[in-house]
Amino acid sequence: MNNTIRRASVFTLLLVFALLVRATWVQFYEGQALADDKDNRRGAIATYAEPLGNIIVAGESITGSARTKGSDLAYKRTYQDGKLYAAVTGYASQSYAPTQLEGIYQDLLDGTDSRLKATLDLVTGDRADPGNVITTIDPDVQQAAYDALGDTKGAAVAIDPATGRILAVVSTPSYDPSSLTDANTAGAAWKKLTKDSDKPLTNRALRQPLPPGSTFKLVVAAAALEDGLYASVDEDTGSPDPYTLPGTSTVLKNENPSAPCENASIRTALRYSCNNVFAKMAVDLGQDKVRAMAEKFGFNDDTQDVPVRAHASVYPSGMDKAQTGLSGLGQFDVTATPLQMAMVSAAMANDGKLVSPHMVSQITDSGGDVLKNYEDGTDSDGSTDTKEIVSSSTAGQLRSAMETVVEQGTGTNAQIDGATVGGKTGTAQNGKNNSKTPYAWFTSYGKTDGKEVAVAVVVEQSDAARSEVSGNGLAAPVAKAMMQAALA
Template sequence: MNRTIRHAGVVTLLLVFALLVRITWVETTDGKALADDSRNRRNAIEQYAQPFGNIIVAGKPVTGSERTHGGNDLAYRRTYAQGPLYAPVTGHASQTHGWSQLEGIYQDVLTGSDDRLRSPLDLLEGSRAEPGNVLTTIRPGVQKAAYDALGGKKGAAVAIDPANGDILGLVSTPSYDPSAVAGSSRADDEEWRKLSASEQQPLLNRALRQPVPPGSTFKLVVAAAALESGLYSSVDERTDSPDPYTLKGTRTVLGNENPAAPCENASLRTALRYSCNNVFAKLATDLGKDKVRAQAEKFGFNDAKNDVPVRAAESVYPKRMDEAQTGLSGIGQYDVTATPLQLAMVTQAIAHGGELTGPHMVAQVQNASGDTLRDYSHPSARRVMSEDTAAQLRSAMRTVVDEGTGTNARIGGMAVGGKTGTAQHGVDNSGTPYAWFTSYAENADGKQVAVAVLVEDSDAARAEISGNGLAAPIAKRMMEAALR
């Protein structure tokens, strides 16, 4: 009997020891993983236990917080002022579907869990601090001008201050109201399902996350490569460009939208003015894909980590092409893709004398007292072309607006330069073409703005779809809002 009791005691002690070892293992090794697990309800309860900090536009919050009702254990939910207008900037903070855009990147600051917000006592007690705020570079006038001008069209627009890289406007349409999906009610879930299933893709940030063929706007990159490489010394030097041009190694003849345009052996200025396909296809072929790609990458193409601070989708200039495909790449077709942000960056560098300042839409991150936690007012800059090349391209772009295909962007009292683009879409161009316009404007005080506009789809007749007809008027309204 004593032996049986002794054995049972030993087994019991071993089980207790094993349990203690397991508890210690969980606490020391798995504890943080369990605490951080998205399925841990306590995290959400703590996260939504107090009002959030705010995302600020021009000194005013475009976000807020409200008490929840109906027995919800999450005490607060996010609200948005003019939600659809600012959704491409703020993103959403949803009790059910997570956080995106600036809401997601600065989640710890906005919920008060960032260690930089905590006092020594907060850190000692493990308590949360008062939430901080995120100050953006967005200007309400520019943002609203773009949003109103895009209207019901599917598209996007970006405006950048070339001098400091501040993103002044960033719009994607159709948009959505983040307030409608911020909670965990049945109505919020139904709205999320509706948005997710919509063919219009309102949850997609087209300004940053939708790279498409840039069409003739890419001719600015090819022109820069031609001048930088010394293939041509001036935008007014005549090129060696037969019209029409036969893609090298093929029988495919490349013509121009306007057969009457003086595109044969045209100068870069004339070729940009009339958007001559023969000139830029020949240029790209003569330069070779490596030189064109090198110039494109200086502007930001093929960068998979372009953060503003939201990460933009990669704009692509292909690495593997034959000579015919390289020719097509010269007019922004084949497998070349770009986001509106990327094309705004191209024009930004041209406007700023060949120097590209890193674009960003956050100026400062602050604590609740207004003390700066991080300042973004001095972003990095890099030279992507010579001042002379940039000056020549600005001059040629002004010719496009004054006398060429971009006349709808003219603004009285300002110097405006631009480039139109109409890119093929779908197999054998079966889809509605993309209408592009990228431009810069400078007022009498020397202040500048660079803009890129994409109209992905509209109710215009196919024959009426053009960069000048659809996108240039939107760019004009944005430039006026930025510089008036």
């Protein structure tokens, strides 16, 4: 009898010990995984138990919170002009992980950021009042870009060259983030948006690199001037027209057969967008020198945070001479985002110096006290990030050539009365043998006394006839509208 009781007691103790071990394991090792499980509603219930903090543009909230009905999630996110600002805010959803600024500052906006907690909150464990995100976005420039892009598929970015402040980030077609906020209706909206062939959830301004076409010729020209291949933008380049790509029988022609592209200077080659000049220039420099200059501007950087992580723009490696020649035209495997091409123009406008672009100026607590100030000229971790990309002389010469493009060349649709405007058009091939509608690009800067702005625009697809697809015809008018708004 005693042996039986003893065995039962030991067995019971082992069961209790096993239970304690399992409970400890769940609490300390599996707890976070369980908390993060998509089927665990406790996190969502806690997040939406109170109103969220807000994202601010020019002193006004473009987000809010509203009471829900018949749900254990007390509040849901709301948006003012949701389609206009979707590429900035992203969405905060009861069903899906937050994106863009909503995702970057999730802890701040839901009150769980440790910087928000007062002493009493630490004692009671209560969630602090949420903080706010103050953006650098200029509502007039944002609206101008959105209106000008209209029904086209495309994107636009505007930057203040002197400060790095991003004034506009627009991607079209857009979507209304409010359609994804409520758990009861988000599923149907998500299914519709993700099946849309136009991919409205893609942030084309920051996250979709495309062949930049002739806008990349600015990078090649900068490399040639900095390397000393040519002494000035007005020196003849000795470029044959047409130009045969090395090692091939492929002859590069120019869009305008009557353009004076033979032996053209950089100024003339940019004005008429001479393919022969920049293909030969890239080959003469070699891919390593072109890549080095591209990377100074920001290409091949997979850590570009503004603070949203931008997709890397790419200048490839391992090319032969023919491929290097095509890369000089912004073709082959060269890709760029509108953010990247706006950075190119911003550096030119800022005398060769590139200030780190950013679209958040401050984050604050609920009372408006600043938790972190993102000073102009600093990157996302607060360190100084202003780089000299090219010399003042090179920047000045290229600005002069870019102004010739707008005054007398392929970019005349960007002219603005009373402002100095420089730019470069681009029409990038799309699809095998250019079988699909080409991409229309324009990158530029505009200056008046006391104000300046750099802009890049890409139009992927529009209702225009194929023969009318060009950087000057489709993208330059969008850039002009944005520059006018910024300089007003």
